[in-house]
Amino acid sequence: DVVVGVLAVQGDVREHIATIESLGGRAITVRRPAELAAVDGLIIPGGESTTIDKLTRTFGLAAPLRELIAGGLPVYGSCAGMIMLSDGIADPATDRSGNPQQTFGGLDMVVRRNAFGRQRESFETDLDFAELAATGSAAAGDPVRAVFIRAPWVEKVGEGVEVLAQVPAAGTPQAGPRNGFGDSAAGDGSGDGSGDGPGDGPGGATGGAGADLEPVARIVAVRSGNLLATSFHPEVTGERRVHELFIRMIRGEA
Numbered sequence: 001d002v003v004v005g006v007l008a009v010q011g012d013v014r015e016h017i018a019t020i021e022s023l024g025g026r027a028i029t030v031r032r033p034a035e036l037a038a039v040d041g042l043i044i045p046g047g048e049s050t051t052i053d054k055l056t057r058t059f060g061l062a063a064p065l066r067e068l069i070a071g072g073l074p075v076y077g078s079c080a081g082m083i084m085l086s087d088g089i090a091d092p093a094t095d096r097s098g099n100p101q102q103t104f105g106g107l108d109m110v111v112r113r114n115a116f117g118r119q120r121e122s123f124e125t126d127l128d129f130a131e132l133a134a135t136g137s138a139a140a141g142d143p144v145r146a147v148f149i150r151a152p153w154v155e156k157v158g159e160g161v162e163v164l165a166q167v168p169a170a171g172t173p174q175a176g177p178r179n180g181f182g183d184s185a186a187g188d189g190s191g192d193g194s195g196d197g198p199g200d201g202p203g204g205a206t207g208g209a210g211a212d213l214e215p216v217a218r219i220v221a222v223r224s225g226n227l228l229a230t231s232f233h234p235e236v237t238g239e240r241r242v243h244e245l246f247i248r249m250i251r252g253e254a
C-alpha cells in the first residue's frame with residue numbers, strides 16, 4: 001500500500017501520522033532528503049511556515065522537495081503547510097537581513113498569513129466540502145468541523161486551482177463594525193508569537209480596515225492536480241475524510 005511521509009522538521013507531525021494510521025495507512029516521518037525517496041505522497045503539517053522554511057533549507061530538503069512537487073508528487077498541506085505550497089504570500093515575514101520567507105510553491109495562488117485576525121486567532125466552524133463526498137465514507141456528505149489556528153486564507157487563485165471549501169461571508173471577520181471586528185481584523189502586523197526569529201514585519205493594507213466593505217467568503221481549501229491544501233487542521237478534530245481524499249489522490253483514485 002501507499003507510504004505517506006510527514007515532513008517532520010516542525011509542527012503537528014504526530015496528529016497527521018495518527019490520522020493516516022487510523023485509516024490503515026502507513027506513515028513515516030521525513031527529516032532528511034534521502035527519506036523522500038521512500039514516500040508516495042507527503043504531508044506538510046501545521047506549525048510555523050517561517051520555521052519550516054528555515055529548517056528545510058538548512059537540512060537541504062527545500063530544493064529536492066520543490067523538484068518533487070513540480071514533478072507531480074502528491075502533497076497535502078494543512079495551515080502552515082498550505083502556505084508552503086503557495087506560489088505567493090501576500091504578507092511574507094522577513095528575516096533579520098530583510099529576506100522574505102520562501103515557499104516550496106506548486107499551487108498557483110496567493111495566501112495571506114494569520115488572515116482571520118486577532119479576535120479569531122483560533123476558531124471553529126462547519127464547512128461545506130463537497131469533494132469529500134467522493135471518499136465514499138459514511139460521513140461523506142456531512143459538513144467538515146474545521147479548526148483554524150492563526151490560519152491563512154487564500155486570497156487569489158489561478159485558473160488551475162479548484163476551490164473546495166470557503167468560510168462563508170457571514171463567518172468571516174473581515175469587514176469592520178458590522179461584525180464588530182473593526183480595523184483589527186487582519187494585517188495588524190503583530191508578531192507571530194513563535195519567538196523563532198522572523199516576525200511578521202509591518203502590517204500592510206489588507207482590506208481589513210474598511211468599515212464600508214461587504215464581508216466576503218474566504219477560500220480555505222483548494223486542490224490543483226496532485227496538490228491539496230487546507231487552512232484548517234482536520235488532523236486535530238478526528239476528521240479523517242480530508243486524509244482519506246489525499247490517500248485516494250496518491251492511489252490515483254481521486
Ligand code: GLN
Nearest residue numbers: 046047048049079080150
Ligand atoms: N500562522 C502560521 C504561519 O504563518 C500557521 C499556523 C498554523 O499552521 N496553525 O505559518
